[in-house]
Structure formats: structure tokens, C-alpha cells
Amino acid sequence: MPDRQPFEGIRILDLTHVLAGPFATYQLALLGAEVIKIENPTDPDMARFWGLEPELNQRAMGTAFLTQGGNKRALALDLREAEDREILLQLVATADVLVENYRPGALAALGVDVDALAGANPQLVHVSMSAFGQSGPRGSQTAYDYVVQAATGIMAMTGTPQVNPIKIGPPAIDYATGTTGAFAIAAALFQRARTGRGQRIDLAMYDVGIILQSLEVTSYTRTGHHPEPRGNSMTNAACNAYPTRDGMVMLGAANMKQYHRMWQALGRPEAALADYEARAAGFEAEEALLGEILSARTADEWEAFFQAHGVPAARVRRLHEALDDAQRHSRRVTARLETPDLGSMEVPLAAFRMDHGGPALRSPPPQVGADSEAILAELGLDATTIAAFRQRQQRAGSARRQAPAIAATGTGKA
Numbered sequence: 001m002p003d004r005q006p007f008e009g010i011r012i013l014d015l016t017h018v019l020a021g022p023f024a025t026y027q028l029a030l031l032g033a034e035v036i037k038i039e040n041p042t043d044p045d046m047a048r049f050w051g052l053e054p055e056l057n058q059r060a061m062g063t064a065f066l067t068q069g070g071n072k073r074a075l076a077l078d079l080r081e082a083e084d085r086e087i088l089l090q091l092v093a094t095a096d097v098l099v100e101n102y103r104p105g106a107l108a109a110l111g112v113d114v115d116a117l118a119g120a121n122p123q124l125v126h127v128s129m130s131a132f133g134q135s136g137p138r139g140s141q142t143a144y145d146y147v148v149q150a151a152t153g154i155m156a157m158t159g160t161p162q163v164n165p166i167k168i169g170p171p172a173i174d175y176a177t178g179t180t181g182a183f184a185i186a187a188a189l190f191q192r193a194r195t196g197r198g199q200r201i202d203l204a205m206y207d208v209g210i211i212l213q214s215l216e217v218t219s220y221t222r223t224g225h226h227p228e229p230r231g232n233s234m235t236n237a238a239c240n241a242y243p244t245r246d247g248m249v250m251l252g253a254a255n256m257k258q259y260h261r262m263w264q265a266l267g268r269p270e271a272a273l274a275d276y277e278a279r280a281a282g283f284e285a286e287e288a289l290l291g292e293i294l295s296a297r298t299a300d301e302w303e304a305f306f307q308a309h310g311v312p313a314a315r316v317r318r319l320h321e322a323l324d325d326a327q328r329h330s331r332r333v334t335a336r337l338e339t340p341d342l343g344s345m346e347v348p349l350a351a352f353r354m355d356h357g358g359p360a361l362r363s364p365p366p367q368v369g370a371d372s373e374a375i376l377a378e379l380g381l382d383a384t385t386i387a388a389f390r391q392r393q394q395r396a397g398s399a400r401r402q403a404p405a406i407a408a409t410g411t412g413k414a
Helices: 020-030 054-058 082-094 114-120 145-152 172-195 205-211 214-223 256-265 276-281 283-294 299-308 319-324 326-331 372-378 383-402
Strands: 011-015 034-039 072-076 097-100 125-130 199-204 241-243 248-251 313-315 334-339 343-348
Touching: 011 020, 011 082, 020 034, 020 072, 020 097, 020 125, 020 172, 072 372, 082 114, 082 383, 097 172, 114 125, 125 172, 145 172, 145 205, 172 199, 172 205, 199 205, 241 283, 248 299, 256 299, 276 283, 299 313, 319 326, 372 383
Parallel strands: 011 034, 011 097, 034 072, 097 125, 125 199
Antiparallel strands: 241 248, 248 313, 334 343
């Protein structure tokens, strides 16, 4: 008997755009949920037009969309139209979860407010993802990943003492928000199974940015000391990045056992300091000594050497080297997306494995509205209504094709 996926039988309506929201629903789609991606046919997910391959962008299948578009069905609705709003509410009545990342108040302005959604389905889990949340003095403001990095203090602590502030490389807040969203949905569904009650979830990227600095938040509120940009240096010299004969190696001899093993392996046990306080006080001298020693070999040699002695260490790699690593291939953290239309690429799955019914890619990302008519038929709409819907979609599609090309970056929905 095949393994049952954790979220089989759960229907999720995905009204999100770009990265954080689509990633949240993608994580659940990988685990068996039926996810219906709902987009305006004249203004679809901007991620469809975002990527380094112009031909895919022109086909509204940019790599930013392909990254988290798999295992989803696609329905095109223009919520400015009364007929399409009615279709949405009919779908809500059949759904378990609705996820949207409209600016607070924007969805209600289209005629779909909280009361309308709850009225259509009192057991609905309604997730509102936004930049700053549904309340507070910043609630009406908009932002993207990098704007939230600036607003939460992450940029200010990133960089070197000489060059700062600096945005961290990948859109980590977006993906952390998506992961948090998937966790929140799972928690709400678990609670609903016990209580029978629906739930509104207010998820803010800003809040996620604060949570990502949990250690720094506690330290600052206790001591008043701001976290300063330190570049590749940590608070102890045995947890720094050092130049070697051909590249950089990152040391991670954090605890005292690892620290003593490091100096023992280097043949300098007398250089080991007594405790964490002494290590912090002796940072500069220890950094200079380690820098001199580590310059004698290559980064690969040092990585192998330290790991063989139970000391965390890694050569600093570029992305292509990390993806080529045999460890990555052994973990099934990505899946091969290969279709005649889209070509071949690797897309992420999830950052965990399960013995039974784990994350799996079953279908490629869909074109805008690819499943519209099938979904309407499943709702019980008659042939005349579906034909009228088809005509509206064709007019909308024609308008979209005649519109100027969209060049977009970002991580939210106005």
C-alpha cells in the first residue's frame, strides 16, 4: 500500500504572489495538499516574469515562479468581477485553507472581506501574509524582503566593520516567512481537528525578521549592546573564516571540547586558552596565530584535516560547488523538473526527509489559469456558465498578451 501524504485531502486556495506565500503553499503541496493557485488573468503572479532567462519570462514561466510552482493547479479569476468573486466564495466553501498576501485592506476593497470568507466557510483557516501585519502603526505599509531586512536591523549588523550595512544574499526572510506560514497552517489544521473551529492567521514578514534575530534580541534587551557587523569573524577566533593557500576555510571549534581538539590536532596544545572568557579576551592574538598556521595548506586539505579530528570546518564554496557536492545529491533536497516545454532544472523540495510519505514533486508548475475550466466543472457550474467564463478569460488573455512586458522583482502583493 503506498504511503499516505500528511496533507492529502486538504484543499488550499493560494492567492499569494512572488516568494513567501507561494513557498508556504508549495511546502504543503509537496506533502499532498491540493493547492489551487488563483491569479488575475491580466495581472498574474509577478514571479512568472522574474528570472535570468528572458524566453521563460516572456512565457510567464520565469524561474522565480518555477521554484515553488510545482504540484499546484491554476485558476484565473479577476476579483474585480462579481461573477469571479462568487466563484471564489464557492471554492472557499469547499476549501480548508485560504492564503493571501494582499496589503491589509486590499482584498476587502475588492469585495472579499474577512466576514465574507468566514460566512462562506466557518471552518476556514484564513492566512493573511503581509509586510508588517494586520495591525500596528506600520500595518498599512508595504515592503519586500530587502526592505524588511533594513527595517528589522538585519542589514545594520551585516557586513564588515569597514563596509556596512549590507543586505544578506538570498531572500532569507521570504523563505523563512514561507516556512513559518506552512508551520502556522499545520498548527491551525491540527487545532481545528480538535475544536472544529476555523482560524485567522496574521503573519508578518517584519515579525519573522525579528524572530530570525532571536539571540541578538535577547542579548540587546538584557545588556543594551547593539550587535555590530563583524564580517567573517565570530566572537572567538576558532570560529572564524581564514585565508588558506588557495581559498577560505571556515572554522567552527565552538565548544571547549572541539577547541581543545583543534589545538591538539595542530600540535599546539599549549596554545589553548582556559575558558570562553579567556578565548574572548585573547581573540586578536589567537586569530593571528591561526591565520599564520592555516595559510600553509589548501582549504580542502584543512577541511579534511579538521573534520578527521572532530572539529567543524568547511571550505567556502560557491553555489555550483555546493550543488555538485555528493552530500547534496544524497539528501534529495531538490528534484529534477523536466518537461518538453520548460527544459530541465533542479527545484527545491523541503529541508527534511520522512520515512513515510515525504515531500515529492508530482506535477510541473502550471500556466496561468491552466485548470480553470476543470475546477469550475468540479464546482458544478453548467456548460453555459463555463462558456461565458471562457470568453471572459480569452478577452483577458488577449489584453495580457498586448500589454507591455513586465520586468519585476520583489516579494509581495500590493
